[in-house]
Amino acid sequence: MSSSPAPAVLTFQTFLEKMRQPSAGALVRDVKTFIASLDDDASTTTTTVDGEDDDDGDDDAILRVARRVQTFLRDTEATFERHPAWRGASMAELDASGEGLEKYVMTKAHAGVFARRREDRARDERLAKRVETLKKIIEPKHLDIGECSASWALAEVELGKMNQFKAPRDKLVCVLNTCRIINNTLTTRQGSDGGADDFLPVLIYVAMRANPGRLESNLKYIQRFRGESRLVSEAAYFFTNLVSAARFLGRCAANDFTNMDVEMFERVMNEDGVLASVDLDEDEEIAETPVEAASAENPPPSTPPPQISVEEMSAALSALEGGDTSTTPREIPKNAGGGVGDYATDDDNLHTPTSRAAAPYVPWRTTEDVEAEGATQLTALDVAGNLTLSSDYKFLYAKVEDLTVGDVARLLHDYKGLALQYESLSRG
Amino acid sequence: MTGAQSASNAFKVVLLGEGRVGKTSLLLRYVENTFSETQTPTVQATYLSKRVALENDGAATLNVWDTAGQERFHALGPIYYRDADAAVLVYDITDSDSFDRVKSWVKELRQIAGSEISLAVCANKSDLERARKVSQSDGETYAKSIGAAFFSTSAKADKGVAQAFMSVATALDAKRGKSAAGGGGAGTKTSGVGRSRSLKIAEEEMKPRGGDCC
Numbered sequence: 284m285s286s287s288p289a290p291a292v293l294t295f296q297t298f299l300e301k302m303r304q305p306s307a308g309a310l311v312r313d314v315k316t317f318i319a320s321l322d323d324d325a326s327t328t329t330t331t332v333d334g335e336d337d338d339d340g341d342d343d344a345i346l347r348v349a350r351r352v353q354t355f356l357r358d359t360e361a362t363f364e365r366h367p368a369w370r371g372a373s374m375a376e377l378d379a380s381g382e383g384l385e386k387y388v389m390t391k392a393h394a395g396v397f398a399r400r401r402e403d404r405a406r407d408e409r410l411a412k413r414v415e416t417l418k419k420i421i422e423p424k425h426l427d428i429g430e431c432s433a434s435w436a437l438a439e440v441e442l443g444k445m446n447q448f449k450a451p452r453d454k455l456v457c458v459l460n461t462c463r464i465i466n467n468t469l470t471t472r473q474g475s476d477g478g479a480d481d482f483l484p485v486l487i488y489v490a491m492r493a494n495p496g497r498l499e500s501n502l503k504y505i506q507r508f509r510g511e512s513r514l515v516s517e518a519a520y521f522f523t524n525l526v527s528a529a530r531f532l533g534r535c536a537a538n539d540f541t542n543m544d545v546e547m548f549e550r551v552m553n554e555d556g557v558l559a560s561v562d563l564d565e566d567e568e569i570a571e572t573p574v575e576a577a578s579a580e581n582p583p584p585s586t587p588p589p590q591i592s593v594e595e596m597s598a599a600l601s602a603l604e605g606g607d608t609s610t611t612p613r614e615i616p617k618n619a620g621g622g623v624g625d626y627a628t629d630d631d632n633l634h635t636p637t638s639r640a641a642a643p644y645v646p647w648r649t650t651e652d653v654e655a656e657g658a659t660q661l662t663a664l665d666v667a668g669n670l671t672l673s674s675d676y677k678f679l680y681a682k683v684e685d686l687t688v689g690d691v692a693r694l695l696h697d698y699k700g701l702a703l704q705y706e707s708l709s710r711g
Numbered sequence: 712m713t714g715a716q717s718a719s720n721a722f723k724v725v726l727l728g729e730g731r732v733g734k735t736s737l738l739l740r741y742v743e744n745t746f747s748e749t750q751t752p753t754v755q756a757t758y759l760s761k762r763v764a765l766e767n768d769g770a771a772t773l774n775v776w777d778t779a780g781q782e783r784f785h786a787l788g789p790i791y792y793r794d795a796d797a798a799v800l801v802y803d804i805t806d807s808d809s810f811d812r813v814k815s816w817v818k819e820l821r822q823i824a825g826s827e828i829s830l831a832v833c834a835n836k837s838d839l840e841r842a843r844k845v846s847q848s849d850g851e852t853y854a855k856s857i858g859a860a861f862f863s864t865s866a867k868a869d870k871g872v873a874q875a876f877m878s879v880a881t882a883l884d885a886k887r888g889k890s891a892a893g894g895g896g897a898g899t900k901t902s903g904v905g906r907s908r909s910l911k912i913a914e915e916e917m918k919p920r921g922g923d924c925c
Binding site: 427466476477478479480482483484515516517520521523524526527530531534535539540 | 721726730731734735736738739755756757758760774776777778779780781783784786787790791
């Protein structure tokens with residue numbers, strides 16, 4: 284099984300095409316029944332969410348939902364392999380269908396399980412607030428980061444996009460893109476061997492600058508709901524590094540930094556009330572559930588599932604299709620300049636850049652496509668030392684304290700220009 | 712996560728070692744050897760997935776995770792090695808602090824990851840014999856006491872690197888084969904790690920020595 288998310292467009296359309304076949308009718312029903320049963324679970328959690336002491340129970344409920352989702356995804360994907368609608372399908376198509384299924388289910392389930400607990404939301408806010416203060420204090424030198432790269436601004440943007448997506452895969456792609464951009468700048472940098480000693484400090488710095496809202500909830504959501512067979516290998520590695528970065532930001536003290544003015548650090552952190560560490564729960568393992576136990580937890584509905592006509596099903600799927608394929612993040616290839624062939628010795632590897640470059644099935648270029656390509660070019664320029672953006676974008680590297688009131692007019696003007704440009708590009 | 716990896720005989724291996732002991736160089740050396748003919752351009756040095764052909768005609772995939780070795784990140788260790796199948800602990804023979812650091816990691820690994828995790832110790836920078844601070848026998852004795860395989864390595868001179876990873880792969884494969892076969896004997900020769908490893912960790916060696924343990 285490949286751990287590599289299949290190309291986005293192929294993913295969802297393959298899934299939808301297969302599910303539209305008349306022979307898939309029963310499967311579509313199963314999927315819908317399952318999603319409806321999740322809604323029931325979610326409404327159970329809603330009733331307890333306002334209770335004083337029910338947070339733990341609520342967490343258990345979400346873990347239970349996660350186990351059910353994982354089991355359902357795994358079983359349904361296994362069904363694809365022997366289902367008539369997938370007869371003759373390639374491994375890539377099967378994988379794409381599995382991805383599509385995950386996206387479909389989780390897009391529906393998202394509202395019921397993402398950052399559900401009041402406690403989760405409060406913790407997310409405390410972490411975000413702490414990081415906001417750290418931003419005022421921490422400079423690259425405090426983490427022994429020798430040389431900065433303009434590409435890190437792009438890495439920040441990628442990470443910030445996590446909250447735009449509902450599917451675990453799409454959120455994960457934002458994480459992987461962030462890490463790849465950083466890696467691309469490190470591997471070719473002088474005085475760096477590009478290993479984890481160099482990578483993690485930069486990821487921490489980028490995560491701090493980006494300070495994406497609900498960071499901890501996003502991490503938990505990915506961990507719980509990304510298909511277990513897909514959160515492996517390189518994806519697992521980079522994901523774990525972000526978990527690690529979040530943990531560091533939640534706990535770091537003055538003596539975790541090089542040449543930090545301890546008195547200043549503690550004073551500023553205290554002023555903002557964020558000196559204490561934010562306790563991030565130990566990430567629970569989603570225990571391997573034996574098949575028997577899983578099916579016992581998920582009894583077949585006592586009433587027969589409602590009959591859904593093929594027309595209804597198609598209409599529902601079309602509606603979904605229209606809404607979602609365009610909002611999938613594009614993956615950034617591993618090496619700047621479209622380098623290929625790196626260490627691709629095993630079939631577990633992620634995202635071979637060649638398959639993206641070819642991508643004959645991409646019917647149109649979305650804003651994300653254009654942006655991903657541009658980002659790759661920018662990274663390449665930056666690595667080669669030919670990136671000079673500071674003359675065109677006066678504030679790109681500015682810190683808050685560099686700004687004066689007089690800058691507001693210019694900033695506002697630039698902001699409006701950018702917003703309109705982005706909107707025009709998106710619709711063009 | 713671990714469950715899914717077993718499907719393709721894949722193993723998670725974490726690289727632990729203080730900053731600048733040459734963890735990443737070992738990893739890079741290991742990758743470069745694979746591709747010496749093809750002259751790869753830039754190689755990502757944080758994560759490596761490599762299919763290894765074993766002596767018993769089997770194959771295993773090593774997913775090698777580099778970790779940041781700076782002291783400030785020490786507390787983050789468990790996030791990385793919690794579900795690892797093996798840990799490769801690297802120290803610099805010219806830096807006795809880095810050797811103590813390895814010992815403190817081993818203590819933690821035993822506490823958090825249990826005795827199931829396979830260990831290998833690499834005494835790196837063996838090309839710098841003249842500046843040696845940690846004797847070969849100290850390294851070997853320590854490795855033996857914790858049931859770990861021991862390797863004298865030099866990323867620079869390309870000594871012992873491939874052997875170290877090969878031994879880890881062989882040991883992990885034998886162990887998995889053994890557990891799958893319900894404890895039947897594994898026929899392959901393993902260089903110390905596999906069969907002896909999971910047994911007794913000499914408790915007397917676990918008493919505090921370094922003092923830099925958290």
